[in-house]
Every structure is written in C-alpha cells, then in structure tokens.
Amino acid sequence: MKYTICKKNELLPGEKKAVSVGKKSIVVVCTGDNEYHAIKNSCPHQGAELSEGRVGGTTVSQEVGVIQYDKINEVIRCPWHGFEFNVKTGCPLYPSDKTRIKTYDVQVEDENIVINL
Numbered sequence: 001m002k003y004t005i006c007k008k009n010e011l012l013p014g015e016k017k018a019v020s021v022g023k024k025s026i027v028v029v030c031t032g033d034n035e036y037h038a039i040k041n042s043c044p045h046q047g048a049e050l051s052e053g054r055v056g057g058t059t060v061s062q063e064v065g066v067i068q069y070d071k072i073n074e075v076i077r078c079p080w081h082g083f084e085f086n087v088k089t090g091c092p093l094y095p096s097d098k099t100r101i102k103t104y105d106v107q108v109e110d111e112n113i114v115i116n117l
C-alpha cells in the first residue's frame with residue numbers, strides 16, 4: 001500500500017521528516033536531489049527517536065594521515081548515545097549484524113514522496 005508523505009520540494013538534501021503511517025513511526029531522509037530513504041524511527045539500542053538525531057556524513061580513512069568526509073547526508077546519528085546508521089541500508093556504521101534498522105521503499109510519484117508498505 002502506498003502512502004504520500006509530502007511534496008518532494010518540502011524535503012531538501014540533508015533534511016528529515018518524521019511521519020506516522022498506521023502504527024508505524026518512520027523517518028524519511030533526503031540524501032540528495034530526488035533521493036529519499038525511509039527507516040524505522042526507533043534506534044535498535046534503546047529506542048530513541050532517530051528523527052531527533054542529526055543527519056550528516058562520516059569520516060573515512062583509506063590511508064595513514066588522510067581523513068575524508070564521506071557519505072554526506074546518508075548517516076543519521078542517534079540523539080541519545082550517538083550510534084550512527086546508514087539511512088540507505090539501515091546498517092550501523094560500526095560492525096554489527098544484530099542492530100540493523102528496518103528500511104522502507106520510497107519513490108517519487110508526481111512530485112510527491114511516497115512510501116510503499
């Protein structure tokens with residue numbers, strides 16, 4: 001079933017929007033032009049609302065002495081204890097196979113951001 005969240009021009013790169021769809025609490029993040037991702041609005045650690053966290057990127061290091069800022073607008077940081085998750089995959093940035101966040105399919109249809117549940 002499809003649910004319209006908002007117009008795509010209401011959510012710019014780096015912005016997020018919390019929505020309730022039925023009994024589900026979801027946060028939609030705009031990671032770039034016409035690129036939207038949706039995850040469950042609950043941190044798998046202790047349940048904080050991820051919609052209260054900051055969206056940004058992360059630092060990566062490929063070689064000694066070189067640090068780059070990467071994955072801009074793709075990382076959401078939990079407001080309680082700082083765990084970071086990739087909004088595209090729902091996976092944490094730290095190695096773990098038990099704390100993945102549920103993701104939802106998001107599309108743009110007629111200038112609207114739409115979630116498929």
Ligand code: FES
Binds near residue numbers: 043045046079080
């Ligand atoms: S509740 Fe999110 S890191 Fe603890």
